[in-house]
Amino acid sequence: MLKKNHSYQAHISDQSPIGSGIASLKGHPIHIPNSIPGDIIQFKVIKTSSQISYGRIIKIIQKSPHRVTPPCKIASTCGGCQLQHQSNSAQHEFKSKQLLRDLQAHINITASDIQAIIAAKHPWGYRNKMQLALSEDNGQLKIGLYASRSHRVIDMPHCPIMHDEMAQVLPIFKEWHRQHPIPIFNEKTHQGTLRYLTLRYAPQHQELMVILTTAAPFPVPESLIKALKQLPAFKSLYICKQADPQSDQVLTAELSLAWGTPHIQETLFETTHPLSPTAFYQGNAKLIETLYETWIKIINWNGEGCLLDLYCGTGTSTLAFARKGGQVIGVDQHPAAIQNAKRSAQLHQINAQFVCETAESYLSQHKHPNSSILVDPPRSGLHPALIQALIQHAPATIGYMSCSAKTLARDLAFLVSAGYHIDQIQPIDMFSHTPHLEIMVRLSRPNS
Structure with a gap:
């Protein structure tokens, strides 16, 4: 067993879900922040147990070919970015592997079922x-x-x-x-x-x-x-x-x-959205248009039936779909967000309805045959009551957008067990230099 405060040399062979490098000494895993696969390092053990140990880099003996110099002087200590020292291509490889691991923990899926990550053309200065x-x-x-x-x-x-x-x-x-x-x-x-x-x-x-x-x-x-x-x-x-x-x-x-x-105010697809302090709006200003263009393409709604946009926030997705015509309803439990969404719809004369209510409450009280339902929940994922309401509502199509692969995988397992088929999984790098991805999934009912 490794000894606390002792130093060792190791080759980094993998990465943890939060991006720390992982070394193995005599079969014992050590997680070491700011290291990446390919590094050979000297490190100090700062915490150890029979299952796992944690270390801190003392010296990089040999750099990984994927190691780069971070532009941020505090990248190694700040908790905001965990991957600035890793090339963009290596970041995507790591994120793809981690996404597959998270999904396979709950559903039967292979790497070929996941589309390549949509990269950010501008991975700096993107946070709004x-x-x-x-x-x-x-x-x-x-x-x-x-x-x-x-x-x-x-x-x-x-x-x-x-x-x-x-x-x-x-x-x-x-x-x-x-x-x-x-x-x-x-x-x-x-x-x-x-x-x-x-x-x-x-x-x-x-x-x-x-x-x-x-x-x-x-x-x-x-x-x-x-x-x-x-x-x-x-x-x-x-x-x-x-x-x-x-x-x-x-x-x-x-x-x-x-x-x-x-x-x-912010504009997306010629629609101006008023943003109050707590209203949700995607945090990557340089990739948001690509995100929603891809989302619209994946869902491929033809305007028939009703499209329900649950967790609609300020209505960015709702109003983009409503421009295609048809019955579109946005639902969100936050009054400020719904107020902003209604203001945008009125300003641009877009025919969309907005309801201030929890998603599970709305679905339990309203029926929309031949509907398509979009969900974009917080990181905690869908409420169990909403999953049951979704299954009972039986929409022809479900679009699920998520920033957490773990809760997405958990929720997909329930939907797949209820008979839904996963048509497409598309990750997009909305959070460059962090371990996170935005993931878009389209599900459908067979014969719908």
């Missing part, structure tokens, strides 16, 4: 929304993401995956705080006011929203608004109250507009 934590170290404000598996904030001088317009907020906010040192919330003592900084950007309209989450009511000083006005894109400032010191939920229902417009 970032939720950043605030902390203080020796009187210095730190803004950034947490280190992996911790609540230690890694200060982010610049982030190469976020839009430049969002990145410009960071030095401005730091300088404002230096001049106006309002206490930063301390997770251990539960003292302080400022907790999180959320940035949202709409590149088509060049509009920026800033949301400051606080632990207590916070009268916004004019000095902060004045500082942010240095940015031409700045349109909205919200204050969000998160009074529960034990909760790490960044955005709550206690939102108030401190300055500017209540929403920013």
Whole structure:
């Protein structure tokens, strides 16, 4: 058995689901972050057990041919990107293998059943929304993401995956705080006011929203608004109250507009979508059009029957399908999202209906014969009640879009056991330099 704090040499032969390199010494697996297959490294054991050990790189003895130099100086410590040190082609190979593993854990499938990953032509500067934590170290404000598996904030001088317009907020906010040192919330003592900084950007309209989450009511000083006005894109400032010191939920229902417009606007397929602070919108601004073009092609809806778009969010997918004609209904449980979707439909005179209700409640109360149903649930996947309602509703076609292969595979197993056939699985790299993929699946009932 390996000894803690001892160093060893190993060849990295595989990767874990979160992207850490895996070595094997005498049949014992060791997971080592920031290493990739092909590396030969010296590492230190930081945690060990009879089943698995964890290590930290001391020295790279021989680099993998797929190793590249990350453009981000904090890539090895920040918990945001786990794969910046790996070439794009090697990232795709890893993600394809992991997707197959996740699916095969629940359904009978082979690699040939999965389409090649649609690559991002622009894998940098793509994020249009970032939720950043605030902390203080020796009187210095730190803004950034947490280190992996911790609540230690890694200060982010610049982030190469976020839009430049969002990145410009960071030095401005730091300088404002230096001049106006309002206490930063301390997770251990539960003292302080400022907790999180959320940035949202709409590149088509060049509009920026800033949301400051606080632990207590916070009268916004004019000095902060004045500082942010240095940015031409700045349109909205919200204050969000998160009074529960034990909760790490960044955005709550206690939102108030401190300055500017209540929403920013983004355009997709000639449809303008108003975006409120909590409304869901795909996070990769540079690949979103390709995503939905592919989605429409995969579903191949001919306008007959009814198309139900569950978890419709701001209606991006719903309105894209509604332009084809036919009966289209979007369902979402978040009032702000439905309000935004209705506003977009009215603005562009698109015939689509939107309902504010949970997906499982709606399906249990409404019947639409010969329907096609789309689902795009959160990472946790479909609620068990919704899966049963889907099976009972028996739509001719189900389209499932997911950012979690594990919960997707779990839910597909239920649908396949109910008689559905998987027609197509198409992954797309919406999350470059991370282990994640967006996955689109089309299922159909035989003889439907």
